[in-house]
Amino acid sequence: MDRMMVDALKKDIVRLQLEKDAVENELAHRSCYFAAINFPVIFLDLDLMVVDLNGAGEEAFGEPGRVIGLPCWELLQWPTDYCIGCPLEPDYCGESEKGFEDIDYSSNSKIYRITCSPVMEQGELTGYVMSALDITQQKQLEQQLVQARRTEAIATRIGGVAHDFNNILGVILGNADFVLYRMGIDVNFQGDIGGPGLHFSEVREHFLAIKEAAIKAKDLVGQIVAISRQGKGVMQQQDIKPIIKEAVKLLRSSLPSTISIIFNEAPGVGQIYSDSNQIYQVMMSLGANAAQAMEEEGGKLVISLREENVRIETVKNGRSIVPGRYVLISIADTGHGMSKTMMKRKFDTFYTTSDVGRGKNMDLSVVDGIVAAHGGVVEVTSELEKGSTFNVYFPRCNIESDLAENLFSPTRGSETILFVDDEEDLVMARKRMLESLGYKVYLAHSGKGALALFEKYNKEIDIIITDYTIPDMTGLQLAARMQKICNNIQIILYSGCSNIITLENAHRAGIKRLLKKPLNINMLSLAVRDVLGGAE
Amino acid sequence: MRVLIIDDDEQMRILLRQIMEWRGYDVSEAENGKVGVRIQRDTPAELIVTDLIMPEQEGLETIRTIKNEFPGVKIVAISGGGRIGPDAYLPAARELGADRVFSKPFDIGELVEAVEELFAVSNKS
Numbered sequence: 001m002d003r004m005m006v007d008a009l010k011k012d013i014v015r016l017q018l019e020k021d022a023v024e025n026e027l028a029h030r031s032c033y034f035a036a037i038n039f040p041v042i043f044l045d046l047d048l049m050v051v052d053l054n055g056a057g058e059e060a061f062g063e064p065g066r067v068i069g070l071p072c073w074e075l076l077q078w079p080t081d082y083c084i085g086c087p088l089e090p091d092y093c094g095e096s097e098k099g100f101e102d103i104d105y106s107s108n109s110k111i112y113r114i115t116c117s118p119v120m121e122q123g124e125l126t127g128y129v130m131s132a133l134d135i136t137q138q139k140q141l142e143q144q145l146v147q148a149r150r151t152e153a154i155a156t157r158i159g160g161v162a163h164d165f166n167n168i169l170g171v172i173l174g175n176a177d178f179v180l181y182r183m184g185i186d187v188n189f190q191g192d193i194g195g196p197g198l199h200f201s202e203v204r205e206h207f208l209a210i211k212e213a214a215i216k217a218k219d220l221v222g223q224i225v226a227i228s229r230q231g232k233g234v235m236q237q238q239d240i241k242p243i244i245k246e247a248v249k250l251l252r253s254s255l256p257s258t259i260s261i262i263f264n265e266a267p268g269v270g271q272i273y274s275d276s277n278q279i280y281q282v283m284m285s286l287g288a289n290a291a292q293a294m295e296e297e298g299g300k301l302v303i304s305l306r307e308e309n310v311r312i313e314t315v316k317n318g319r320s321i322v323p324g325r326y327v328l329i330s331i332a333d334t335g336h337g338m339s340k341t342m343m344k345r346k347f348d349t350f351y352t353t354s355d356v357g358r359g360k361n362m363d364l365s366v367v368d369g370i371v372a373a374h375g376g377v378v379e380v381t382s383e384l385e386k387g388s389t390f391n392v393y394f395p396r397c398n399i400e401s402d403l404a405e406n407l408f409s410p411t412r413g414s415e416t417i418l419f420v421d422d423e424e425d426l427v428m429a430r431k432r433m434l435e436s437l438g439y440k441v442y443l444a445h446s447g448k449g450a451l452a453l454f455e456k457y458n459k460e461i462d463i464i465i466t467d468y469t470i471p472d473m474t475g476l477q478l479a480a481r482m483q484k485i486c487n488n489i490q491i492i493l494y495s496g497c498s499n500i501i502t503l504e505n506a507h508r509a510g511i512k513r514l515l516k517k518p519l520n521i522n523m524l525s526l527a528v529r530d531v532l533g534g535a536e
Numbered sequence: 537m538r539v540l541i542i543d544d545d546e547q548m549r550i551l552l553r554q555i556m557e558w559r560g561y562d563v564s565e566a567e568n569g570k571v572g573v574r575i576q577r578d579t580p581a582e583l584i585v586t587d588l589i590m591p592e593q594e595g596l597e598t599i600r601t602i603k604n605e606f607p608g609v610k611i612v613a614i615s616g617g618g619r620i621g622p623d624a625y626l627p628a629a630r631e632l633g634a635d636r637v638f639s640k641p642f643d644i645g646e647l648v649e650a651v652e653e654l655f656a657v658s659n660k661s
Contacts, residue, residue, distance in 0.1 A: 162616075163589060163616045164616070165616075166616035166639070166640040166641060167545050167548065167616040167640055169640065169641040170548060170614075170616065170640035170641040170642060171545070171547045171548055171551060172641070173641040173642075173643075174548070174551045174552075174555075174641065174642070174644055175551055177643065177644040177645070178551065178554065178555060178558075178644050181644060181645060182558070202554075209547055209550065209551065212547065213547060256597075
């Protein structure tokens with residue numbers, strides 16, 4: 001080897017050494033940044049397996065030795081591949097960052113906001129960076145805010161009832177006193193009793209007035225009991241018209257007279273699955289918001305209650321609303337309206353459209369949260385100087401009223417049903433009943449059994465009816481996995497304990513109807529027809 | 537002498553009418569503030585007994601309007617209380633010109649005495 005070649009090699013070695021040092025420095029820097037990020041950051045390969053994670057990630061999800069090589073959904077303790085809402089589902093094109101929320105990482109009861117970004121090397125997708133921001137505290141604060149507002153709404157309702165109660169007491173005591181004065185029995189009245197004498201017909205009239213008022217008082221006591229019971233946040237299927245009317249009445253008495261209130265109600269509005277105190281809270285918040293927009297110049301507040309058919313899936317306020325029948329509460333004002341910026345931020349938790357200290361708009365984020373928890377959507381339209389309209393959609397479930405009309409005539413059909421429940425007697429009884437109505441019924445007694453049957457017959461099966469508590473998995477998890485096999489499958493879930501399933505979770509898992517045990521054939525057949533559409 | 541009774545509760549209106557007629561006054565009735573103001577313009581009363589929380593036009597607004605147009609009229613305000621507390625609106629009613637205020641349920645004897653005192657003052661002036 002001549003000297004020149006040796007020199008050239010030496011130079012190459014030095015250059016390579018420098019390059020190696022630079023790369024090592026770069027890597028050291030990167031791992032330094034990586035370690036310094038105080039929320040979990042996890043690298044995934046193309047199969048969504050964990051490749052690496054930072055210190056915060058280890059703290060949240062476990063030692064690298066335990067988690068590297070695990071699929072990300074196992075890290076988040078989701079039972080199936082792709083968590084509900086995962087941005088990396090097969091249709092993800094890997095072009096931009098996407099995020100989703102509310103993965104309940106159950107082993108440490110945390111809620112993370114998950115975002116994923118693609119990792120591109122020389123133009124090719126090589127994996128993903130997943131970050132998991134712990135939003136548990138924020139969610140807890142939001143919950144507390146909702147709870148505080150709920151308590152406030154209860155206090156307002158009780159205040160309204162107290163007012164009515166005092167009116168009634170006024171009538172009762174007034175009539176009693178009046179008779180006593182005129183009979184000369186009163187001890188307080190110092191004036192001249194005078195006036196014409198008391199006739200029997202007048203005494204009768206006063207007693208009838210007392211009785212009528214006392215009956216009203218009895219109804220009010222029932223109302224107070226109902227309010228206090230609902231204070232615990234009970235969700236039930238109910239007609240919301242009385243709640244809306246109660247709220248309209250209070251708005252009328254509490255808003256300035258420069259604002260005229262018009263209430264329109266369509267006949268025969270169905271029931272919704274709801275917590276009446278929260279519906280009341282939504283009404284009072286939106287009413288107060290509208291009043292605030294009109295406080296300077298007065299105006300008109302039009303509140304209407306009707307039903308609306310949503311025929312195609314539409315996105316309202318960033319949430320999609322699935323086709324179906326909805327109960328719609330519309331609150332329209334003729335106030336100053338909202339600018340584009342205000343529109344964009346109207347539901348942010350601590351954003352206010354008013355001056356500091358006067359803002360009630362914090363309530364709008366609570367309204368949004370309540371409506372979402374009811375499986376509904378708020379749609380807002382607004383024009384500056386013209387006014388705003390808040391349309392609140394709640395999924396209608398008028399099974400009870402339909403039931404009354406159709407008590408002895410369960411609706412028929414000819415579709416194919418997969419029925420999943422592990423209680424043998426119940427399953428057989430339901431199968432016979434559904435078959436007698438014209439349906440073809442497959443039975444499964446476990447989650448795995450149902451999945452196997454569905455994989456085989458998914459072209460044939462039109463609807464799945466499943467219990468929440470089944471062997472192998474929950475009804476929600478089964479629904480999510482069924483959706484993977486066939487994304488437009490119709491699913492009805494029933495449960496003995498409605499508290500464990502939120503409507504939002506059910507909708508996210510693709511469930512079209514939630515029913516409560518005990519199942520009755522009328523309710524079931526109506527729900528099936530409602531979901532599949534049109535009676536046969 | 538005429539008394540105008542403004543209350544949205546029909547039974548309360550009937551009772552107040554019976555009391556006032558018993559004491560020998562002529563009585564007009566209105567179910568809300570708006571109608572009350574209209575009746576007062578058509579057939580002015582010397583004394584008005586008004587509820588405070590009512591649909592269409594509530595009592596405070598009604599008191600202000602009537603006192604503006606009829607400064608000499610005597611006003612008795614009665615309230616069942618609102619959502620903020622039983623007597624929350626009564627101080628405001630006094631501020632706007634109500635001569636006497638009562639919260640429901642009220643004592644008939646006290647009401648009659650108040651009405652008669654106010655009429656006596658009104659007749660003297």
